[in-house]
Amino acid sequence: MDPDGYGSERAALTRYREAPATYFGVGHFDEAGRLAEIIMDSECAPASGCPHPAVVVHAETFQPLCDTCSFGLEVLTVPELAVRLGVAVRLAPVLAPSGRHAAPDETCTTTNRIARELQSGVEDPVWRMQLCTELARTPGAVNGLLIGVGALSHRDVLDLYPALCALGTQLPVSIYEDLQRATGRPLSPAGVAALRLGI
Numbered sequence: 108m109d110p111d112g113y114g115s116e117r118a119a120l121t122r123y124r125e126a127p128a129t130y131f132g133v134g135h136f137d138e139a140g141r142l143a144e145i146i147m148d149s150e151c152a153p154a155s156g157c158p159h160p161a162v163v164v165h166a167e168t169f170q171p172l173c174d175t176c177s178f179g180l181e182v183l184t185v186p187e188l189a190v191r192l193g194v195a196v197r198l199a200p201v202l203a204p205s206g207r208h209a210a211p212d213e214t215c216t217t218t219n220r221i222a223r224e225l226q227s228g229v230e231d232p233v234w235r236m237q238l239c240t241e242l243a244r245t246p247g248a249v250n251g252l253l254i255g256v257g258a259l260s261h262r263d264v265l266d267l268y269p270a271l272c273a274l275g276t277q278l279p280v281s282i283y284e285d286l287q288r289a290t291g292r293p294l295s296p297a298g299v300a301a302l303r304l305g306i
């Protein structure tokens with residue numbers, strides 16, 4: 108968790124839930140950088156807005172599903188999924204709805220806005236400059252950068268690559284150095300973002 112900047116699995120899950128991207132859960136990596144455990148999100152089929160906690164996954168798509176939504180479908184239990192994937196899997200604790208929509212602190216607000224605006228803003232030099240100023244002031248909001256860059260499609264990355272590289276060179280030094288280190292783990296969210304930023 109630490110190398111990606113997430114203080115806890117809860118923090119990582121919260122960020123991913125707010126990101127405009129499809130995801131399954133978060134990974135816990137051991138000291139050698141190996142995937143030790145997958146913490147599967149406990150939201151049922153996130154796009155549908157079903158309020159029940161997921162308990163199984165669809166056997167083909169691995170989409171998390173609750174008891175009701177999985178009715179009649181071919182599913183895997185979490186232990187069966189772990190066997191299939193060859194890595195430990197457990198369900199994330201259910202987050203209280205009030206937790207997801209409670210008044211966020213400034214870091215959280217900034218993080219979410221950066222994630223949301225990245226795709227449309229990154230080509231604008233003024234937006235990039237403002238982003239770097241915000242990141243210097245609120246380094247915790249770097250997660251918004253990781254989420255926003257991570258959510259880009261491959262096509263977006265190609266189209267926006269010059270702007271992404273420009274942003275990479277403009278980042279505050281401490282963030283740039285963290286991202287540079289993250290390239291050693293190219294499949295981590297920070298590693299993906301670093302490479303997409305030309306670092």
Ligand SMILES: [Zn+2]
Pocket residue numbers: 151152157158159172173174175176177
């Ligand atoms: Zn459901």
